[in-house]
Amino acid sequence: MERDNRTIVSNLVMDSIRVLIVISKFKYRKTFKLTIDKIMLYDFIMKFPNTILENNNIETLQDIDFFEYYSYYHWKPNQSEYLKILNYLISKRLIVRRLEENKFFYLSTSEGKDLINLLESSYKHKLDKVATIIKEEISKLSDTTIENKIMEKVSIQNRFRG
Numbered sequence: 001m002e003r004d005n006r007t008i009v010s011n012l013v014m015d016s017i018r019v020l021i022v023i024s025k026f027k028y029r030k031t032f033k034l035t036i037d038k039i040m041l042y043d044f045i046m047k048f049p050n051t052i053l054e055n056n057n058i059e060t061l062q063d064i065d066f067f068e069y070y071s072y073y074h075w076k077p078n079q080s081e082y083l084k085i086l087n088y089l090i091s092k093r094l095i096v097r098r099l100e101e102n103k104f105f106y107l108s109t110s111e112g113k114d115l116i117n118l119l120e121s122s123y124k125h126k127l128d129k130v131a132t133i134i135k136e137e138i139s140k141l142s143d144t145t146i147e148n149k150i151m152e153k154v155s156i157q158n159r160f161r162g
Helices: 002-024 036-047 079-091 110-118 122-136 143-154
Strands: 095-100 103-108
Touching (some): 002 103, 002 110, 002 122, 036 079, 036 103, 036 143
16 A cells, blocks of 8 residues: 555656646746646647657657557546646645636746756656757647647557558
């Protein structure tokens, strides 16, 4: 039982760091709000960059991860799990939640950015590169377009074609 609790805590911390890295890439803009729906879309890309992002010349993305390639996670993440992650980050004062135009959105605090800057690992650097691609390329697409791209990429039929 104790081992299960450690796994849950470890998953929460790893998921939180990944989500924090994505959130920290974005600044407040009136025309773009980082909502929970966008966070879930972007986090899926962070989890499976080799599956979703193609034709990127980033060396760290070229190494195919066995677990990523053969993971058949269903799309449509559990929003309550993301709320747990976001609330954890808020409780640690690493992000803030704001309300504007009847929509909640999330921003990184200076403490959150400082924490990300202190992290040093190859995994963090890979996530940082993927988050930069998300900010510079993916975030310009509509949520529907991103979701359709994800659906296309995770389709089992498409993954095993010739």
